[in-house]
Every structure is written in C-alpha cells, then in structure tokens.
Amino acid sequence: MRITRVLSATALMFGLAVAPAVADSSPSPSASEDSGAPSQAGTSFRTAAEFEQGQTATASASTGDYLYWSFPADAGQRPTVKATVKLPDTHAAETWQIDVYDGLRRRQACQYGAQTRTAPANAASVELDCVLRTVRAWSEPWADDPLPGTYYIRLTVVDVPTSDLGLPVGAEVRADSKDVGGAAAVDGSLAEPLVPGVAVKSREDEESSSASAVLSSIEPEDGWASGWWSDRWVWTAIGGALAALAGVGGYTLTRGSGRPTRVPPGA
Amino acid sequence: MIRTQRLAAGVCALLAALTAGIAFPAGANADETTATAPKVDLVIDVSGSMRAKDIDGQSRMAAAKQAFNEVLDATPEEVQLGIRTLGANYPGDDRKTGCKDTAQLYPVGPLDRTEAKTAVATLTPTGWTPIGPALLKAAEDLDGGEGSKRIVLISDGEDTCAPLDPCEVAREIAAKGIGLTIDTLGLVPNTKLRQQLSCIAEATGGTFTSVEHTDELTDKVNQLVDRAADPVVTPVATTGADQCAKAPTLKSGLYTDREEFGQQRWYRVDVPDGYELRASVSAAADREVNPSYGLLLRATTERGREIVRGEAAGNGRTDAISTGLRYPKAEREDVEGEVAPETVCLQVTHSFSAAGGVKTTPGLPLELTVDVVHGPDASSDVAAFGLGRGWWLLGALVLTGFLAGLVWGWLSRWRVAVWRTN
Numbered sequence: 022m023r024i025t026r027v028l029s030a031t032a033l034m035f036g037l038a039v040a041p042a043v044a045d046s047s048p049s050p051s052a053s054e055d056s057g058a059p060s061q062a063g064t065s066f067r068t069a070a071e072f073e074q075g076q077t078a079t080a081s082a083s084t085g086d087y088l089y090w091s092f093p094a095d096a097g098q099r100p101t102v103k104a105t106v107k108l109p110d111t112h113a114a115e116t117w118q119i120d121v122y123d124g125l126r127r128r129q130a131c132q133y134g135a136q137t138r139t140a141p142a143n144a145a146s147v148e149l150d151c152v153l154r155t156v157r158a159w160s161e162p163w164a165d166d167p168l169p170g171t172y173y174i175r176l177t178v179v180d181v182p183t184s185d186l187g188l189p190v191g192a193e194v195r196a197d198s199k200d201v202g203g204a205a206a207v208d209g210s211l212a213e214p215l216v217p218g219v220a221v222k223s224r225e226d227e228e229s230s231s232a233s234a235v236l237s238s239i240e241p242e243d244g245w246a247s248g249w250w251s252d253r254w255v256w257t258a259i260g261g262a263l264a265a266l267a268g269v270g271g272y273t274l275t276r277g278s279g280r281p282t283r284v285p286p287g288a
Numbered sequence: 289m290i291r292t293q294r295l296a297a298g299v300c301a302l303l304a305a306l307t308a309g310i311a312f313p314a315g316a317n318a319d320e321t322t323a324t325a326p327k328v329d330l331v332i333d334v335s336g337s338m339r340a341k342d343i344d345g346q347s348r349m350a351a352a353k354q355a356f357n358e359v360l361d362a363t364p365e366e367v368q369l370g371i372r373t374l375g376a377n378y379p380g381d382d383r384k385t386g387c388k389d390t391a392q393l394y395p396v397g398p399l400d401r402t403e404a405k406t407a408v409a410t411l412t413p414t415g416w417t418p419i420g421p422a423l424l425k426a427a428e429d430l431d432g433g434e435g436s437k438r439i440v441l442i443s444d445g446e447d448t449c450a451p452l453d454p455c456e457v458a459r460e461i462a463a464k465g466i467g468l469t470i471d472t473l474g475l476v477p478n479t480k481l482r483q484q485l486s487c488i489a490e491a492t493g494g495t496f497t498s499v500e501h502t503d504e505l506t507d508k509v510n511q512l513v514d515r516a517a518d519p520v521v522t523p524v525a526t527t528g529a530d531q532c533a534k535a536p537t538l539k540s541g542l543y544t545d546r547e548e549f550g551q552q553r554w555y556r557v558d559v560p561d562g563y564e565l566r567a568s569v570s571a572a573a574d575r576e577v578n579p580s581y582g583l584l585l586r587a588t589t590e591r592g593r594e595i596v597r598g599e600a601a602g603n604g605r606t607d608a609i610s611t612g613l614r615y616p617k618a619e620r621e622d623v624e625g626e627v628a629p630e631t632v633c634l635q636v637t638h639s640f641s642a643a644g645g646v647k648t649t650p651g652l653p654l655e656l657t658v659d660v661v662h663g664p665d666a667s668s669d670v671a672a673f674g675l676g677r678g679w680w681l682l683g684a685l686v687l688t689g690f691l692a693g694l695v696w697g698w699l700s701r702w703r704v705a706v707w708r709t710n
Binding site for chain 1: 469474477479482483485486493494495496497498504507508511514515518519520521522523540541542563564566567568569570596598600602604605606607608610611612613614615616655657659660661662663664672673674675676677678681682685686687688689690691692693694695696697698700701
C-alpha cells in the first residue's frame with residue numbers, strides 16, 4: 022500500500038518535472054514567409070531597410086557597397102543572422118563580412134559562425150552567419166550585453182581588388198532566433214527598448230500625428246515583451262508543489278498510520 | 289516599413305479628401321511639398337568617348353539615352369528630377385574652355401516627362417570630361433529645400449581636368465552639411481575610373497556601380513531615384529566645442545558634425561532624474577584612412593568624472609565606426625520638489641589617421657543620435673523576481689520538503705506518545 026503510494030508520487034513528480042524542460046526547447050515560430058520583406062538595402066544606419074525575424078530580405082547591389090538592414094530582437098531570444106551573397110560570374114578572390122550592431126550602434130560579438138569568409142575566384146556565392154549572444158531584458162550600463170531593441174546588420178566586402186569594385190551582386194539576409202527561455206531571465210527591464218529615435222518618436226506622437234520619417238520604426242510582430250514572464254515561474258511552482266508532496270511523504274513515513282505502533286489497538 | 293507607412297498615410301489622405309467631397313487645388317499645399325521634396329540631379333557624361341559601341345552592341349550614348357527614357361517613365365511623382373550634362377557643348381581642343389563645359393539640360397523641379405525626354409534626345413557625344421566642375425554645379429542645382437538630395441553621376445571616363453580632383457570636390461560638397469549623396473555609375477570602367485568614381489561615392493556615403501549592360505544601367509538608376517524618394521530623418525548640423533563648458537546643449541534627435549584628425553568634440557545633454565540618456569555616435573571614413581582606427585564616446589559629469597563610456601576599434605576597409613552608451617539616472621527619493629536636470633558632457637574622439645597625401649580638412653563626418661527616455665531602469669536580482677529554475681532547485685526543494693515532513697511526522701508522533709503516557 023505504502024509502496025504504491027510512494028511509486029505513484031514519484032511518477033507524478035517525474036511527469037511534472039519534465040514539463041518545464043520540454044517548454045524550454047520550443048523554437049521560435051518562423052511562420053511568415055517573405056511577405057513584405059524589403060527588396061533593397063540601406064546604405065547607412067540611418068537608411069537601413071527594416072525586416073522582421075523569419076523574413077528573407079534581398080537586395081541587388083554593387084561590390085563595395087555597404088549594405089544595412091535592421092530587425093527587432095526581444096529579451097530571451099538568441100538571434101542568428103545569415104547572409105548569402107551571389108557573386109558575379111567572373112571575379113577575383115574577395116572577402117565578405119557581416120557585422121551586427123545593437124540599437125546603440127555598438128558592435129555585437131558573434132558567439133560563433135563564419136562572420137568573415139573569403140570566396141575563391143569565380144565562386145558563385147559566399148555564405149556568412151553570425152550567432153549573437155542571448156538578448157537580456159536588462160544589463161548594467163557599463164556592460165555591452167545585447168538588449169531588446171533594433172539590431173543592425175552591415176554586409177560588405179572587406180577585401181577586394183579594384184578591378185572588382187562596382188560589379189553587381191545579389192544579397193540575401195535572414196534573421197532567426199532561438200528562444201532561450203528562463204535561463205536568460207533577469208529581474209529588470211529597460212525604460213524603452215533600444216530603438217534609436219524612440220524619444221523623438223514619442224514626443225511627436227504627443228504633439229502631432231504627422232507621418233514623418235523616423236530613425237527606426239521597428240517592433241516585433243507581437244510587441245515588446247513586458248519582461249515579467251519567464252519559465253522560472255513554472256519551475257518554482259512545480260518545485261513548491263513537489264516539496265509539499267515530499268513533505269507529506271516524509272510525514273506519513275515517520276507519523277505512521279496515525280497510531281503509535283507500540284500502543285496496542287483498543288488501548 | 290517606411291514605405292507602408294507612406295502608403296498608409298497616402299491612403300488616409302485620399303480617403304479624407306474623398307469624404308470631404310472636395311478635391312484639393314493642385315497648388316494649395318505646393319509650398320509644403322516642394323520644401324521637403326526629394327531632389328535628384330542626374331549628371332551625364334556626354335564626352336567624345338561616349339561614342340564607343342560596347343554596351344550590348346550599341347553606343348554608350350544610345351544605351352544611356354534608352355536608360356534615361358525608362359527612368360523618366362518610372363520616376364515617382366514626388367521626386368524633383370533634373371538633368372545636367374558635362375562635355376556636351378564644346379568640341380574644341382582648348383582645355384580651359386573644355387573644362388568649363390557643363391550645362392543644365394533640364395532644371396531640377398517637378399518633372400515634365402515629355403520635355404525631359406525631348407531634351408535627352410538632343411544629346412550627342414562631344415567634348416571633355418569635367419567631372420569636378422559638373423559636381424559643383426549640380427550641388428548648386430540642388431540647393432535649397434529640406435528633402436534628401438542625390439546626385440547620380442554617369443560617366444565613362446575619368447576626369448580630364450586636373451588639378452581639380454573630383455574626389456575632393458565631392459568631399460567638400462559633403463562637408464557643407466546639406467545632406468547630399470553622390471552615387472556614381474561607370475560605363476565599362478577601367479581601373480582608374482573605378483578608383484575615381486568609388487572615391488567620389490565613398491566621400492559622400494554613396495555607391496559606385498560598374499555598368500556593362502543597358503538593363504543594369506536602367507535598374508540601377510531607377511533604384512537610386514527610388515531610394516531618394518524614401519523619407520529619411522534629416523540630421524541637424526551642430527558644432528561641438530573643444531571643452532564641455534562651451535559645448536552646445538543637445539536635445540533628443542539626430543545630429544551631424546565634423547571632427548578633424550586628433551580633435552575632440554564635446555556636447556552637453558540635460559538628463560533629469562528618472563530619465564535615461566542614450567547616445568550613439570558614428571564616425572565615417574569619407575577618404576582614404578590608415579587601416580587601424582577607433583572611436584571613443586565618454587559621458588562625464590561637468591566636473592570631469594567619467595560616468596560611462598562606449599568604445600570601438602577596428603581595422604580594414606570600413607565606411608564608418610560607431611559606438612554608443614546609455615546612462616540611466618535613478619529617481620531620487622530623498623529630495624523634495626523640483627530638481628534641476630543633471631548636465632552630462634559627451635566627449636567624442638576618434639583615432640582615424642589619414643593615409644599619406646590625403647587632405648585632412650574638412651574633418652570626418654560624425655553622426656550623433658541622442659535619446660533621453662523616461663522610465664525606470666532597475667534590477668533587484670540577477671534572477672527574474674528571485675525565482676529559480678533547474679533540476680538542482682527541484683532537488684533542493686523536494687529534499688527540504690521531505691526533511692520537514694519527516695521532522696513534523698516525528699514530532700507529532702512524539703507528542704501523541706507523550707499525551708498517551710500522561
């Protein structure tokens with residue numbers, strides 16, 4: 022009797038405990054395909070073409086151009102930026118590079134991925150990728166951790182002979198992200214996401230509603246996360262429940278069936 | 289995104305006009321629109337070498353004309369387009385006269401497609417290639433207004449009018465701070481032309497394209513004209529001081545400045561309690577610079593104590609280097625009443641060095657964004673709300689619960705035993 026009770030309790034514990042681990046590994050949805058993705062790139066931070074994560078932005082450009090795009094990344098995401106450059110039929114060896122900058126125009130490090138790659142002469146294309154660090158909801162002002170907001174991608178050729186300057190190339194970039202979940206959760210939030218020009222934008226909203234150009238009008242499809250939810254709630258709640266169960270278990274173990282065993286029945 | 293915004297705005301305006309039941313007279317708000325209308329000046333080389341028949345079997349001139357006709361058809365309504373020629377009129381050998389040969393074929397303004405096309409049809413390859421003077425004149429053509437300005441230079445040969453270096457001309461035009469971009473297209477370019485045209489483009493943040501087919505030319509010019517029509521934020525020109533006390537006070541916005549090699553620039557920003565200062569700066573390399581460079585942005589108090597800094601360093605080919613910082617100022621609770629905002633000094637220094645033989649004035653262009661946003665910036669715990677996660681947490685909780693249960697059970701058993709004994 023007691024054994025079955027203990028067994029079922031263990032099974033229950035196990036089942037509950039597995040739940041958050043499963044919740045952890047859900048990948049971010051990449052539902053929308055290329056609808057409204059820009060077909061050209063900007064040439065500076067100011068003119069960067071905006072696209073959403075999961076979209077593939079394209080551009081036709083010339084070798085030597087500096088191509089800029091921007092996309093939003095929110096807390097708990099670990100963005101991966103991929104770029105493919107289609108090179109002209111004949112060309113010398115050239116080195117391409119992607120750099121990712123955050124909303125404060127600080128260069129963000131790539132954890133891994135081929136950020137710089139040299140295409141051998143006459144290669145048809147070159148592929149680059151960069152896996153960023155996990156975006157945190159908050160960090161100290163002295164740290165350069167990735168924070169929620171606009172991310173800029175700069176794609177350019179860094180080493181090219183003059184004879185290849187100006188040749189037409191086609192570029193494709195894509196940003197996807199892995200949802201890291203509560204492991205990266207911090208108790209804190211920014212006043213506003215790191216979107217350049219956000220102060221100017223909110224001031225204009227108050228004064229007049231005239232549609233004027235903004236530095237960055239970027240926002241994730243479902244808005245910025247408020248920052249209070251993380252799967253830590255689930256872990257902690259399950260931990261509490263399990264602790265209560267274990268407590269009951271421990272109690273029944275020592276307390277026995279409600280009567281001291283030494284006392285004869287009917288005493 | 290910007291495009292859709294514009295479209296939505298257009299649709300709204302149209303709806304409003306329809307529901308009101310009145311069509312606006314065309315000239316009613318012409319002043320407003322012309323002030324901010326994007327302007328494009330197409331500068332075309334009509335020098336003798338344009339006769340060469342090496343673009344899809346036709347002459348360069350014919351290819352350019354065909355491309356122009358298609359571009360004129362596709363130009364968006366709001367763009368004010370002009371056409372300027374260089375080397376179109378003087379066929380002689382006198383270098384001095386030949387190098388002044390640039391003329392406005394079609395003035396920058398609202399586009400009359402038929403008129404513009406007729407003008408283009410009259411062009412015949414003639415004279416010299418005075419790129420520098422043509423750029424200067426084109427910049428004058430575009431003068432005035434607050435919209436974006438773009439010169440599209442189409443040439444098939446390098447400038448034949450030394451010593452006026454067109455690259456330096458481009459840099460000086462950019463230094464006027466009128467937000468002008470020069471894009472260059474080279475028709476079947478040789479190495480020297482590539483160098484010269486890409487230098488002109490880089491000096492103003494534009495692009496260089498080498499063209500060998502007519503459709504490439506059409507596509508590229510169309511793309512550039514469309515790009516001019518995209519609304520962008522126009523930065524405000526400012527001049528930083530060499531020390532904080534004399535520095536200009538900036539509000540939230542986008543600013544440009546010039547900073548010479550070895551100079552430092554100071555700006556001031558007022559940050560009230562409970563606000564956060566965000567500043568980022570980019571220094572553009574608009575000329576040939578040595579391959580190692582850096583940029584430092586420091587926020588200090590008025591007395592010179594450093595609060596926070598942003599730094600960046602790099603090497604190799606680049607258009608700009610940028611960094612940023614943020615400084616959240618906590619809300620103070622012990623102070624009653626209005627508190628004067630704190631003045632934060634921003635210092636910008638770059639460590640670019642000019643490559644040999646490159647002019648060091650005007651300085652490199654800086655672009656500065658300042659955002660002062662209201663709101664909290666706080667964290668009380670590394671973990672979210674003090675919550676935990678992971679198997680160790682579960683284990684620890686279960687173990688503690690179990691031990692507590694054991695002790696509790698033992699206690700109650702002991703109590704019952706004591707009660708029974710008594």
